[in-house]
Amino acid sequence: MEQPAHGGEPAGAAGDAAEALDRPLPEGVRRRVVALVSDAFGGLTVAELPGPLRQYARFTPSRRAKFAGTAMAAALESDPVFRQRIGERFKEAQPELARAVESGAPPAAVDPVDVAAAAYVLRPTGWVKLVAAAGEEAQRADAERADEAGRRELERLREEVAAAKERGRSETEQLRHDLEAARKEAESLHRKLRSAQSDVKRGEAALRRTRAEMDTAKAEAAARVSAAESESRRLKARLGEVESALEASRRAAREGRSVEDMRLRLLLDTVLDAAQGLRRELALPPASVHPADTVDAVQPGRMSPKDIAARALSETDPALLDQLLALPQAHLVVDGYNVTKTGYPTMPLEKQRLRLLGGLSALAARSGAEITCVFDGAELAAPVLLAPPRGVRVLFSKPGITADELIRQLVRAEPPGRPVVVVSTDREVADGVAKSGARPVASALLLKRLSRTS
Numbered sequence: 512m513e514q515p516a517h518g519g520e521p522a523g524a525a526g527d528a529a530e531a532l533d534r535p536l537p538e539g540v541r542r543r544v545v546a547l548v549s550d551a552f553g554g555l556t557v558a559e560l561p562g563p564l565r566q567y568a569r570f571t572p573s574r575r576a577k578f579a580g581t582a583m584a585a586a587l588e589s590d591p592v593f594r595q596r597i598g599e600r601f602k603e604a605q606p607e608l609a610r611a612v613e614s615g616a617p618p619a620a621v622d623p624v625d626v627a628a629a630a631y632v633l634r635p636t637g638w639v640k641l642v643a644a645a646g647e648e649a650q651r652a653d654a655e656r657a658d659e660a661g662r663r664e665l666e667r668l669r670e671e672v673a674a675a676k677e678r679g680r681s682e683t684e685q686l687r688h689d690l691e692a693a694r695k696e697a698e699s700l701h702r703k704l705r706s707a708q709s710d711v712k713r714g715e716a717a718l719r720r721t722r723a724e725m726d727t728a729k730a731e732a733a734a735r736v737s738a739a740e741s742e743s744r745r746l747k748a749r750l751g752e753v754e755s756a757l758e759a760s761r762r763a764a765r766e767g768r769s770v771e772d773m774r775l776r777l778l779l780d781t782v783l784d785a786a787q788g789l790r791r792e793l794a795l796p797p798a799s800v801h802p803a804d805t806v807d808a809v810q811p812g813r814m815s816p817k818d819i820a821a822r823a824l825s826e827t828d829p830a831l832l833d834q835l836l837a838l839p840q841a842h843l844v845v846d847g848y849n850v851t852k853t854g855y856p857t858m859p860l861e862k863q864r865l866r867l868l869g870g871l872s873a874l875a876a877r878s879g880a881e882i883t884c885v886f887d888g889a890e891l892a893a894p895v896l897l898a899p900p901r902g903v904r905v906l907f908s909k910p911g912i913t914a915d916e917l918i919r920q921l922v923r924a925e926p927p928g929r930p931v932v933v934v935s936t937d938r939e940v941a942d943g944v945a946k947s948g949a950r951p952v953a954s955a956l957l958l959k960r961l962s963r964t965s
Contacts, residue, residue: 601629846935850957874960918935
């Protein structure tokens with residue numbers, strides 16, 4: 512097909528000019544026309560494009576439609592050659608629609624907007640009517656869509672109004688319930704307030720009665736204090752008289768007792784001199800053997816003891832032990848493992864023995880009492896290497912004999928009348944030695960005394 516040079520009038524241009532739109536293109540038709548031009552744009556060379564559109568030659572169809580839509584519509588309207596070239600590209604792309612539009616009988620199934628856009632580009636005879644009819648159809652469709660959207664919006668608004676009314680009724684009912692509850696709560700608070708006011712009034716009356724009673728009690732107490740002070744002064748005077756009489760009695764007693772003391776002292780000196788003379792006359796050797804030495808037991812260095820269970824603690828005053836050891840010829844018998852298991856049970860047995868014997872040695876040096884420490888030696892598996900400290904006798908029980916039995920033997924070996932103190936928390940041991948005349952004390956007492964010594 513021969514095409515004129517750019518800017519010339521093609522054949523049929525006068526016929527196109529005879530037909531013209533009396534109103535702007537409908538917006539939907541305009542957008543479709545711009546889309547058609549943008550799609551056909553890529554099939555043209557730069558030389559075939561109008562000058563204002565050449566800068567968009569390298570754009571994609573979507574970008575051309577976005578940025579060059581107005582320029583393409585203006586060029587399509589004002590440049591017949593450009594419009595003819597776009598029409599030819601359209602015929603190649605959609606030949607059936609192009610032929611139907613040019614014949615003036617577009618198919619009814621085609622979108623009126625596509626028909627109007629094709630007629631606007633191709634400009635066949637009667638194209639203005641096609642564009643106008645398509646525009647009216649599009650406007651009618653838009654109006655119908657707008658009416659449908661309006662109906663849907665109206666229905667939605669009606670539903671919202673109904674829901675709002677329902678919410679209003681629900682909220683109104685809830686407010687009525689809340690108001691009724693608040694009214695009941697206010698009535699309850701008023702009743703509580705009246706009850707509290709009554710309680711306050713009763714409390715004030717009780718307070719006034721209490722104050723009156725307190726005033727009466729104060730007056731009675733003041734009277735009693737005055738009477739007590741008078742009685743105290745009388746008793747003080749009487750006490751002075753009694754103290755004077757007691758002092759006179761003491762002076763008389765001292766004067767009488769001095770004569771008796773002199774006679775008793777003279778008799779005691781006579782007996783002591785006689786005893787010393789009898790000892791020299793009989794040539795008695797000093798006592799080197801004690802009763803505890805006669806008890807059969809295992810000596811240190813022969814066997815090692817096994818652990819025994821710890822006993823219960825007993826809280827006592829260490830001063831009691833000092834008083835007992837201060838007695839003449841006192842003998843302190845210690846249940847060794849009972850004491851160590853009470854005081855320091857987590858230490859090894861050897862260190863338990865050494866710690867206890869060290870404390871007993873210091874106690875023996877301070878008190879001068881005879882001290883025997885007994886350990887349970889039943890089922891000994893190896894010799895026990897132990898050097899007894901100075902002033903402390905160390906004994907282990909023989910196999911088959913417990914330390915408790917050995918302690919009872921030691922107590923029974925002592926002569927009646929000698930003060931024997933047994934340290935053990937074992938109740939059976941304490942009861943047994945008490946029957947033999949010994950004094951039992953708790954292990955905790957000895958531990959406290961040794962801690963004070965150390």
